[in-house]
Amino acid sequence: MRTVKKNKQPSLSLVWKTILAVGFATALASGAIVLFGQFSLNQNYQQERSRVHRFYRQAFQGILEGIKNDRVDIGWLIPAFIDDKTAPQNALEVINHFIDNNWFKIEVESDIESAFLFSSDEKLIGSWGNTPYQGQFSEWLDYVITHESPFDNILCEERCVHFHATPFLHHGSFIGVFIFGIDLADTVLKMRDLTGSGISILTLPHEFTNPKKELLSIQPWQANIVALTDSERNIGLLNAFSRQYPDGIPDHPKIFKFEKRTYEIIPFPFNGNNNTVLLIIEDISRGLDEIKKATALYAINGLLSLLLSGGVLLLLLIGPTQKLKRLIVLLPLIAKKQYDLVAKLLLHSKKHSFFKDEIDVLESASHQLISTLKQLDDEVNLRTQRLSEQALELQIEKNFIDNILNSAQVIIMTVDSVGRIKSVNLYAQHLLQYTEAELLNTDFVEFIPTEEHRGMIESSITQLPDKHNNTFQYECPIYSADGAQLYISWFLSPLVLKELGIDADPEVLIVGLDLTDRRKSEKQLTWLAEHDPLTGLYNRRKFEKEFEHAINMAIRYHHSSALIFFDVDQFKYVNDSSGHQVGDELLVKVAEKLRSFTRDTDVIARFGGDEFIVMAPEISQQAAEDLVQKICTGMTSVSITDNNQQHRVSVSAGLLIFPEPNCSAQDLLATADVAMYKAKESGRGGWRLANSEDIHRSEIKTKVNWKAKIEQALNDRQFKLFYQPIMHIRDKTISHYECLLRMIGSNGEIIPPGMFIEVAEQTGLIFQLDMCVVELAFVKQVELIEQGIDIRLSINLSGETLSNVDAFSKIDKLLRSYGLDAHKFIFEVTETQAVTNLQSAHEFINNINSIGGSFALDDFGVGFSSMSYLRQLPVEYLKIDGSFVKNINSSLDDQLFVNAINSVGQGMGLKTIAEFVENDAIFEKLGALGVDYAQGYGIGKPMPFLEFHKNDDVGY
Numbered sequence: 001m002r003t004v005k006k007n008k009q010p011s012l013s014l015v016w017k018t019i020l021a022v023g024f025a026t027a028l029a030s031g032a033i034v035l036f037g038q039f040s041l042n043q044n045y046q047q048e049r050s051r052v053h054r055f056y057r058q059a060f061q062g063i064l065e066g067i068k069n070d071r072v073d074i075g076w077l078i079p080a081f082i083d084d085k086t087a088p089q090n091a092l093e094v095i096n097h098f099i100d101n102n103w104f105k106i107e108v109e110s111d112i113e114s115a116f117l118f119s120s121d122e123k124l125i126g127s128w129g130n131t132p133y134q135g136q137f138s139e140w141l142d143y144v145i146t147h148e149s150p151f152d153n154i155l156c157e158e159r160c161v162h163f164h165a166t167p168f169l170h171h172g173s174f175i176g177v178f179i180f181g182i183d184l185a186d187t188v189l190k191m192r193d194l195t196g197s198g199i200s201i202l203t204l205p206h207e208f209t210n211p212k213k214e215l216l217s218i219q220p221w222q223a224n225i226v227a228l229t230d231s232e233r234n235i236g237l238l239n240a241f242s243r244q245y246p247d248g249i250p251d252h253p254k255i256f257k258f259e260k261r262t263y264e265i266i267p268f269p270f271n272g273n274n275n276t277v278l279l280i281i282e283d284i285s286r287g288l289d290e291i292k293k294a295t296a297l298y299a300i301n302g303l304l305s306l307l308l309s310g311g312v313l314l315l316l317l318i319g320p321t322q323k324l325k326r327l328i329v330l331l332p333l334i335a336k337k338q339y340d341l342v343a344k345l346l347l348h349s350k351k352h353s354f355f356k357d358e359i360d361v362l363e364s365a366s367h368q369l370i371s372t373l374k375q376l377d378d379e380v381n382l383r384t385q386r387l388s389e390q391a392l393e394l395q396i397e398k399n400f401i402d403n404i405l406n407s408a409q410v411i412i413m414t415v416d417s418v419g420r421i422k423s424v425n426l427y428a429q430h431l432l433q434y435t436e437a438e439l440l441n442t443d444f445v446e447f448i449p450t451e452e453h454r455g456m457i458e459s460s461i462t463q464l465p466d467k468h469n470n471t472f473q474y475e476c477p478i479y480s481a482d483g484a485q486l487y488i489s490w491f492l493s494p495l496v497l498k499e500l501g502i503d504a505d506p507e508v509l510i511v512g513l514d515l516t517d518r519r520k521s522e523k524q525l526t527w528l529a530e531h532d533p534l535t536g537l538y539n540r541r542k543f544e545k546e547f548e549h550a551i552n553m554a555i556r557y558h559h560s561s562a563l564i565f566f567d568v569d570q571f572k573y574v575n576d577s578s579g580h581q582v583g584d585e586l587l588v589k590v591a592e593k594l595r596s597f598t599r600d601t602d603v604i605a606r607f608g609g610d611e612f613i614v615m616a617p618e619i620s621q622q623a624a625e626d627l628v629q630k631i632c633t634g635m636t637s638v639s640i641t642d643n644n645q646q647h648r649v650s651v652s653a654g655l656l657i658f659p660e661p662n663c664s665a666q667d668l669l670a671t672a673d674v675a676m677y678k679a680k681e682s683g684r685g686g687w688r689l690a691n692s693e694d695i696h697r698s699e700i701k702t703k704v705n706w707k708a709k710i711e712q713a714l715n716d717r718q719f720k721l722f723y724q725p726i727m728h729i730r731d732k733t734i735s736h737y738e739c740l741l742r743m744i745g746s747n748g749e750i751i752p753p754g755m756f757i758e759v760a761e762q763t764g765l766i767f768q769l770d771m772c773v774v775e776l777a778f779v780k781q782v783e784l785i786e787q788g789i790d791i792r793l794s795i796n797l798s799g800e801t802l803s804n805v806d807a808f809s810k811i812d813k814l815l816r817s818y819g820l821d822a823h824k825f826i827f828e829v830t831e832t833q834a835v836t837n838l839q840s841a842h843e844f845i846n847n848i849n850s851i852g853g854s855f856a857l858d859d860f861g862v863g864f865s866s867m868s869y870l871r872q873l874p875v876e877y878l879k880i881d882g883s884f885v886k887n888i889n890s891s892l893d894d895q896l897f898v899n900a901i902n903s904v905g906q907g908m909g910l911k912t913i914a915e916f917v918e919n920d921a922i923f924e925k926l927g928a929l930g931v932d933y934a935q936g937y938g939i940g941k942p943m944p945f946l947e948f949h950k951n952d953d954v955g956y
Helices: 012-069 088-109 138-147 187-194 229-242 285-335 339-350 360-407 426-432 451-466 516-531 540-557 571-578 580-597 621-637 666-682 697-715 757-762 768-784 799-803 807-818 832-836 838-850 865-872 892-907 920-929
Strands: 111-119 124-129 149-155 160-170 171-185 199-205 223-227 254-258 261-270 271-283 411-415 421-424 472-479 484-497 509-513 561-568 603-608 613-617 639-642 643-649 651-658 687-689 719-728 733-744 793-795 825-830 855-861 877-880 911-914
Touching: 012 187, 012 261, 012 285, 088 111, 088 124, 088 171, 088 360, 111 160, 111 639, 138 149, 138 160, 138 171, 149 271, 187 199, 187 651, 199 229, 223 229, 229 254, 229 261, 229 271, 261 285, 261 643, 411 426, 421 643, 421 666, 421 719, 451 472, 451 484, 451 509, 451 838, 484 516, 516 540, 540 561, 540 613, 540 666, 561 621, 561 666, 571 643, 580 603, 580 613, 580 621, 580 639, 613 621, 621 651, 621 687, 621 911, 651 666, 666 687, 697 733, 697 757, 697 768, 719 768, 757 768, 768 799, 768 807, 793 855, 799 825, 807 838, 825 877, 892 911, 892 920
Parallel strands: 651 687, 733 793, 793 825, 825 855, 855 877, 877 911
Antiparallel strands: 111 124, 111 171, 149 160, 160 171, 199 223, 199 271, 254 261, 261 271, 411 421, 411 509, 472 484, 484 509, 561 613, 561 651, 603 613, 639 643, 719 733
């Protein structure tokens, strides 16, 4: 046979030709997508920057407008303090004198930092604050005097100040101009917080520029830097920027590269002052980098598309040519009985075509061969599997039991009849800190520390095997290997193995439950129930128990003892000026100092707040006097410093020698309290010995008696509410009533609150009275709702309730239990109580508001009367104290005060209520002044029923 030799020609398979053609088309499409994507990203970025510029401009204008609108304009108050009889030529001097006397208060309680008073002929009458007058207001004065209308402008030297000029009249005649300025320093901070970028204010020098200090300047622009954030970085950036644009401050945004970063400088001129510009220095490197990354991502996606399309074509075309090769490779696997693998590979290589070919016939024959061989092997494997399953079940049961024993968080062990440990679980080893080898064959009772406990355990182990159904339980401490004491509850049960068909000696199962943490918690709870958690001293409850015992011992053994009651002078000032945390630290130091003065046998306690008490048993009067003097003198060495303010301690104390005939513990405590207050009245830092007259004073007896009456009335529910209507002045309707508490005496008489409220406050019962009033009001509101009457009830709360951490949760819980909405109630607290407990009051009022309730500030005007407090207390109603209302028709001063308070309240969005409205004349006058509501005997007296809604009180 002749062999023909074929020459190899260069060739390219169809597979690779197809891949190259599709790849070229894909590359062209991907390139077009990259170019279009880059164009779209640039367009979107420019639109986004335009939106940001508009937002910054609106924010800047909004901040300036907000500063203008938020200022406290005192111009409206000036005419109110000029007597109508004052001549126009004297009015300016009256105003000048008034502002001189009140400038400090105006400067503190408002944002005004400079003020100027001019006559109608532009003569400067007076100036106040930090800005000198250098003629810079001449044009403004001309405008205000000519047009008799306000004028606003901004001046920048060392800082930028917003000035507002306003005219005012007297007897209808224009008499002068008042100009005041507000520092715009906050503008930079607000813009920085809003934009997150650097902020600078630049100003060009003008004729009035005369700064007291040398300002940073940008030389190419000849501009001064009034304010600049992050100055170390931004001063270099601005200098570099000015050198690139030396013609002047740009009037539109510029992009600038500095230190490998890209920045956009955005200028905004101040309204009314073209010489001053605010610059926003925004780092836009990240946004530009994101565009670059997105463009690169488009390119990568195009490349991946090219590779993916080529790979898919390669898989589709090469697959059929490889099928036959795979069938040949599978033959050795059949010989090795890897039938599942062969079947799986044949299944993946099966050709799904309409016409079968030789490869498909070969695959079919291979499947039949595999099926026959696999059936034979399965019959052999089935028997082996059944044996393996039985062995596995036994192993699983064993592992399950072992896991239970080792994972259970209890001690589990077995001991023989003489108490030797035969088995032990992992938890026991972990808890006792012994290894299994150290525990096995050890006598169990060796771990029991006392002979008494050992005897009980040994006896039970010996007897239990004979008592098949009994279980012995015993609690005792043991010690672990590291010396830690553990308190364990032991449960011992007999294990009679012969009954289970096991030929072995009887054993005892011991299960131990670790009670160590629970015992520690019980001790901790006991400690907390008897101690003050802040100072670690006894609390009032524990002290009173110890005091009763000491009185009985003193009477029984005829010895004298002493009681020292003292508090920290002016402690409230420390809390108000430095905060409760500093106050708490001071109390801890006082407690530590007190421990150093007293004997181990003395009982010391924190009685509440800043009050402490010492009981010294078996002590003479002279020794007791030495001790109280030592306390008063020694406490002066206690001090605490907060923000360079040092608070030194002084205490006032009352000393009482007991026992005293016919005096209870409460009598003696009240007497020591009175002695302490007498010492405080005589001068702080001293002490006073309670004498026989103090002990038997009627006011002590009265205080104790009233305390008992209040407690009895609370237990017997002998309190009821009276209701006083509050009338809407404009339409003379009644929308709510104030709830007033009354006590029902033993003979059914009605006792007014003045008889018992002060005692309740002094004895710590006021919070319980507040909760009683709240619940009575809630019960009444349920009745009103059932009768279809829509009325709100006003409830008075004490300062104690404002400070009580549980007050809000209790009120909220009562609302839910009665199914009531909080908007049906107005809660009242006096102005003095709210300001005294300002932080607690703010939090409590916010909580009430959050569930829909309202709050009223009572007796406003007699306490602190400050607008700054009103801004911090989110109340809805302002009750004008009756002392300003009852003489409003005869006192011009009272009219001015009521008018001012009403204007301030309504200006802050509050509704005003006037108290002590006794007659129609007062009612009409209040209506003329614009007060919203009236309350007093002229409207209605407190009654046990709702006077204007009597149908709902048929039961009275």
